[in-house]
Each structure stands twice: as structure tokens, then as C-alpha cells.
Amino acid sequence: MTRTSTEDGTPGTPASSGTPHAPTAGGGAEPSVTATAVRARDAAAELAPLPRTARDAALLAVAEALPARAAEIVAANADDIARARAAGTPDSLVDRLTLTTERIAAIAADVRDVVALPDPVGEVVRGSTLPNGLELRQVRVPLGVVGIIYEARPNVTVDAAALCLKSGNAVLLRGSSSAYASNTALVAVLRDAVAGAGLPADAVQLVPGGSRESVKELMRARGLVDVLIPRGGASLIRTVVEESTVPVIETGVGNCHVYVDEHADLDMAVDILVNSKAQRPSVCNSAETVLVHAGIADAFLPRALAALTGAGVTVHGDPAWQRAGTTAGAAVVPATDEDWGTEYLSYDIAAAVVPSLEAAVGHIRRWTSGHTEAIVTRDASAARRFTTLVDSTAVMVNASTRFTDGGQFGFGAEIGISTQKLHARGPMGLPELTSTKYVVTGDGHVRD
Numbered sequence: 455m456t457r458t459s460t461e462d463g464t465p466g467t468p469a470s471s472g473t474p475h476a477p478t479a480g481g482g483a484e485p486s487v488t489a490t491a492v493r494a495r496d497a498a499a500e501l502a503p504l505p506r507t508a509r510d511a512a513l514l515a516v517a518e519a520l521p522a523r524a525a526e527i528v529a530a531n532a533d534d535i536a537r538a539r540a541a542g543t544p545d546s547l548v549d550r551l552t553l554t555t556e557r558i559a560a561i562a563a564d565v566r567d568v569v570a571l572p573d574p575v576g577e578v579v580r581g582s583t584l585p586n587g588l589e590l591r592q593v594r595v596p597l598g599v600v601g602i603i604y605e606a607r608p609n610v611t612v613d614a615a616a617l618c619l620k621s622g623n624a625v626l627l628r629g630s631s632s633a634y635a636s637n638t639a640l641v642a643v644l645r646d647a648v649a650g651a652g653l654p655a656d657a658v659q660l661v662p663g664g665s666r667e668s669v670k671e672l673m674r675a676r677g678l679v680d681v682l683i684p685r686g687g688a689s690l691i692r693t694v695v696e697e698s699t700v701p702v703i704e705t706g707v708g709n710c711h712v713y714v715d716e717h718a719d720l721d722m723a724v725d726i727l728v729n730s731k732a733q734r735p736s737v738c739n740s741a742e743t744v745l746v747h748a749g750i751a752d753a754f755l756p757r758a759l760a761a762l763t764g765a766g767v768t769v770h771g772d773p774a775w776q777r778a779g780t781t782a783g784a785a786v787v788p789a790t791d792e793d794w795g796t797e798y799l800s801y802d803i804a805a806a807v808v809p810s811l812e813a814a815v816g817h818i819r820r821w822t823s824g825h826t827e828a829i830v831t832r833d834a835s836a837a838r839r840f841t842t843l844v845d846s847t848a849v850m851v852n853a854s855t856r857f858t859d860g861g862q863f864g865f866g867a868e869i870g871i872s873t874q875k876l877h878a879r880g881p882m883g884l885p886e887l888t889s890t891k892y893v894v895t896g897d898g899h900v901r902d
Contacts, residue, residue, distance in 0.1 A: 487671040490659055491626065491678035494599045497654040498624040502596055504653070506573040509619055512651035513569045516616065519647040520562040524555045530639035531608070538632060550607050553636060561612050564867070568616045571866040574885045575622045589895040594888040596622030598680035601661070601672055602869075603628045603694055605686035608636035615644050615658045617869050621887035624654075626679065628661040628669060630686075673698035683882075685870050688797070703878055705870035708738035708825035709797050710855045713814040713840065714758075715831035716749035722852065723754065723830040724761045729854040730828065732765040736799045738871060739826050739858040743794065743804040745814045751778075751807045758805075759784040767801045774807035794821045811836055815843045822846055824873045826858040847873055847880040 501509070520527070531553040538548050574594050581591040600623045602614045611627055618625035629637040641660040649655035661672055673682065676699045683703045684694040695702050712730050714723045730741035746754055755778035762769055763784050769775060770793040771786040779786030786805075793804040794817070808814045818827055828850035829840040837851045848858040858881065860868025865883030872878040878886040 487661055487663060487668050488675060488678065490662055491599065491672070491675045493656040494624040494626055494659055495678050497656040498596065498598045498622075500654045501619075501622050501624060501657055502598075504622070506575070508651075508653065509573075509622065510569045512648045512653045513565055513616055513619060515647040515651040516612070516644055517562045517565040517569070519643050520565070520612070521555070521559050523643050524558045527558055527636065527639045527643065528553055528555065530635040533635040534608075534633055543632075551632060551636070553608060557609070561609050564609075565612065565616045568620050568867055571620065571884055573620070574888050577885075579890055586899065587897065588899055591893045591895075592890050593893055594885065595891050597887060597889050599624045599626065599678065600887065601626040601628065601675075601679045601682040601700065603669065603672070603682060603684045603686075603690065605630040605690060606632070608633040608640060610685065611637045611640045612644065613867070614869060615641075617867055617884065617887060619648070619653075619657060621884050623887060624657045624659075626659055626661050626672065628672060670697065673700055676700050683870055703870070703872050703882070704874045705872055705882075706738050706825075707797055707823045707873065708740070708871075709743070709795065709821060709823040710739060710741050710826040710828075710858075711743045711745060711814075711818050711822060712741045712828045712830065712855065713745045713808075713811070713818070714747060714750065714754060715811060715829055715833060715836050715840075716747035717833035717836060718747075718750065718754075718830040719832055720750070720754055720757060724757055726828065726830055726852070726854050727758060728761050728765050728767075730856055731762065731767055731803050732801065733854070733856050735767075735801050737856075738797075738799075739855050740799070741803065741828070741855050742796060742798050743806070743817075743821070745806055745808050745817060747811070747814070748774075748807050748809050755807075756782045759786070762803065765801075767803055769803055769805050771805040772807060775805045797823065811839060812843075815840065818844055818846075825871065826850065826855045828853065828855050847871065 534551055535548060538551055575596060577594045579592040579594060583589050600618050602625060604610050611629060614627060615625050637660060641658060644658045645655040648657055661668060673694060679700045681703060682694060682698055682700045683705060684691045685705055688707050691704060691706060695704055712727050727744055734740060751774060755775060759779060759782050769786045770789040772789050776786045776788060789804050808817060824846045826848040827844050827846045829837055830852055831837050841849045860881035860883050863881050865881055868881040868883055869887060871881050
């Protein structure tokens with residue numbers, strides 16, 4: 455039942471195929487990924503001292519170039535679409551792959567939105583004057599070279615490049631074969647625009663090569679690439695995490711839970727549950743499991759079943775949900791352990807009745823991917839206990855899991871949602887694409 459999918463629902467790379475790859479042109483030798491990373495390293499060094507005005511000017515040039523060169527982008531995209539249709543790709547996935555003049559204009563507008571965001575580079579995180587008179591400042595600096603390994607929609611190519619440039623980073627882009635022609639055309643436009651604005655063109659590069667070996671070379675470019683961010687299905691993320699010697703920020707997989715407490719407002723609980731599951735089921739912040747306190751199960755389950763099935767959701771339930779389904783005349787599929795661990799990314803949800811809040815937390819601890827969990831309750835103490843005990847990147851109280859998103863959080867944009875604990879956790883905006891360094895200023899200070 456478990457299947458691999460990206461955040462936007464596009465099938466991910468199967469475990470047997472490892473990582474996404476591009477078609478090999480002409481059967482010749484592939485360009486060196488290491489040489490590309492060296493150029494990116496040099497470009498990152500040029501970018502680091504540049505002021506915000508220079509980086510913003512380059513992004514504005516990108517925003518102008520995309521619609522101006524839409525015809526060549528759409529023509530390249532047509533090649534990808536033709537290959538997808540020939541391969542029998544479902545229409546919904548072909549639609550996500552498709553670029554039109556209107557969609558390219560929308561992507562350009564998104565780049566302009568990034569320009570308007572606050573610049574994280576140079577921000578003083580903390581500072582003080584030490585007792586010995588030394589002035590200490592911790593300031594944000596670019597990470598350096600950021601590699602993005604991703605699947606699915608070609609708009610990610612522009613989004614990732616824009617966020618990396620805004621934060622002063624060079625970017626190496628490795629998309630999947632499904633968008634190879636589109637990504638090649640987009641990166642050509644990006645490089646021309648960036649170079650025309652006076653920035654190094656190598657600040658934006660497509661990782662060369664058509665085989666999985668080129669991806670492995672990228673994952674082993676430690677010392678040249680500062681961080682890798684995989685965006686896609688569970689298999690892709692697992693491959694990068696397990697095989698990379700470059701530091702990785704793990705993103706995306708979301709086995710999210712909604713817990714309906716015994717003190718919940720039932721109308722509110724139904725609304726939050728349906729929104730969490732059915733508003734857009736193919737994304738990583740959609741709910742995959744609902745847990746209901748036994749004290750309100752008799753009242754809540756029939757209403758929840760009616761609302762979920764009315765929204766087209768198939769419930770995979772424990773015996774309590776199955777009995778409620780029989781009484782209500784709603785079909786409930788018997789749940790198995792596989793269901794509790796599944797990120798469906800579809801109109802399916804696992805459902806169980808639990809005897810207590812602690813039991814709900816125990817279930818979540820066992821099965822969660824650490825993305826987002828929600829509690830619906832009118833009891834403030836229950837909410838506090840849940841938020842304290844649950845260890846996930848986001849914990850919602852009386853709100854849909856669908857709010858875990860950089861845009862919804864007010865960050866303006868995100869490069870992904872980190873489910874790990876080191877460096878970044880949760881939606882990653884511009885500050886998360888920086889590191890810090892300490893600047894220490896003295897006046898002839900020497901240490902005794």
C-alpha cells in the first residue's frame with residue numbers, strides 16, 4: 455500500500471532506480487560534476503560579499519527574462535510533455551509538468567516576491583561586549599554551495615535558484631528526467647539573466663550528466679558542496695541521506711496525525727479533519743491518520759465518517775471505526791500496521807480510537823515521520839500536554855495540518871520542510887539558507 459510520492463503528488467523515484475536521471479545525449483562522456491562544483495564554489499565566493507542590491511537586481515533580471523523567453527521554454531517543455539505522454543504518464547502528472555506562457559508569468563511573479571523579502575545576509579543574530587572589552591557579533595552568512603536534488607515540477611528549478619541567490623548562495627540543480635528539457639531551458643535563461651546583471655553565471659548551474667553516477671558524484675562532493683537538500687519522495691530522500699557524504703537537510707515525508715480529544719468541539723473537529731485530509735491530499739502536510747478519544751467516539755465517529763466519505767475519502771479503520779461504519783452504512787477498510795505507517799498522499803486516511811491523550815501520543819511517537827501533528831480540544835491543559843509531549847516539526851492546536859507551510863507561516867517562500875533537528879527544522883525560508891560566523895573586534899587584545 456505504501457507508495458513513493460513527492461510533496462506535490464508526483465511519483466517519486468523507485469527504490470530500485472536510486473535517484474532521478476536525465477537522458478544521455480549522444481552517448482558521449484558525461485561532463486564532470488566535480489568541475490561544475492568547483493565553478494559553483496568560485497561563484498559562491500564572488501556572491502558572498504555582494505550587497506543586497508546586486509542580488510536583487512539579478513533576480514529582477516530573471517523575472518524579466520522568463521516571460522520574454524517564454525516561447526523557447528514552452529518549446530523545450532513540449533519535448534518533456536511528449537515523452538511523458540508516450541510513457542503513459544497520467545494526465546494529472548502531465549499537468550504538473552506543463553509550462554505555459556501564463557504559468558511562466560506566474561513563476562516570474564514569484565521571483566519578484568522573493569526580491570521583496572528581507573535579506574538575511576549580514577543580520578546580527580546576537581552580539582555583546584565581553585568583560586575584557588572585545589565586541590562579539592554573530593552574523594548570518596550564506597551557506598555557500600547548495601545542491602538541490604528534486605523531482606517533478608520544473609517551477610522548482612526557478613524557485614530554488616531564486617531563494618539561493620537571494621540568500622547569497624550558488625546553487626547546483628539536479629532535477630528528474632521527466633523535466634530535463636524544461637530544466638535545461640530554464641537554467642539557460644537564469645544564467646543569462648544573472649550574468650547580464652553582473653553576477654557570475656556559475657551561481658546557477660544544472661548538474662551535468664545523464665546517469666545515476668553523476669548524482670552519486672554530487673552526493674560525494676564534500677568540500678565543494680556545502681549542503682544537499684533532497685525534495686521528492688521517500689525513496690529519493692532516503693537514497694540521498696544514506697549515500698551522501700555531503701551534509702544533508704532531510705525534507706518532506708509527512709505521516710501527519712489529527713488527534714480529536716475528549717474535550718473537542720465536534721463541529722470544529724470535523725472541519726479541521728476534513729480540511730487536513732481532503733483540501734489537498736497529495737502534499738506532505740495533509741493528514742494521514744486520525745485518532746479519536748474513546749470518550750467522544752460514539753458521538754464523533756458517525757459525523758466524521760459522513761464528512762470524510764462525503765469528501766471522497768476512504769477510511770482505513772480499527773475495529774471501533776469498522777463498527778461505526780457498519781452502523782452508519784459507510785464502508786471502512788480494516789486497518790493494518792502498514793496503514794499506520796503510510797503516507798498515502800491520496801484520498802485515504804487511517805483511523806483509530808484511543809483510550810487517552812497519552813495513548814494518542816504513544817501512537818504518534820511510534821508512527822510519525824516528525825512532520826506535523828494536530829490536537830482538537832477546548833481543554834487548555836490537554837493542549838499544553840500534547841504540545842509538550844509530541845516531538846514533531848510543527849504541532850497544531852485547533853488548526854489544520856495544512857498550515858505547515860512557509861507561505862502560510864509568513865516566511866514568504868520556502869525551499870522545503872525539514873523534518874530533522876540539526877540546522878533547520880520546519881518550513882525553510884531564507885534564514886535557513888544561511889549559516890553564521892562570529893566577528894570579534896578588539897583593540898590590541900591578547901590573551902593571557
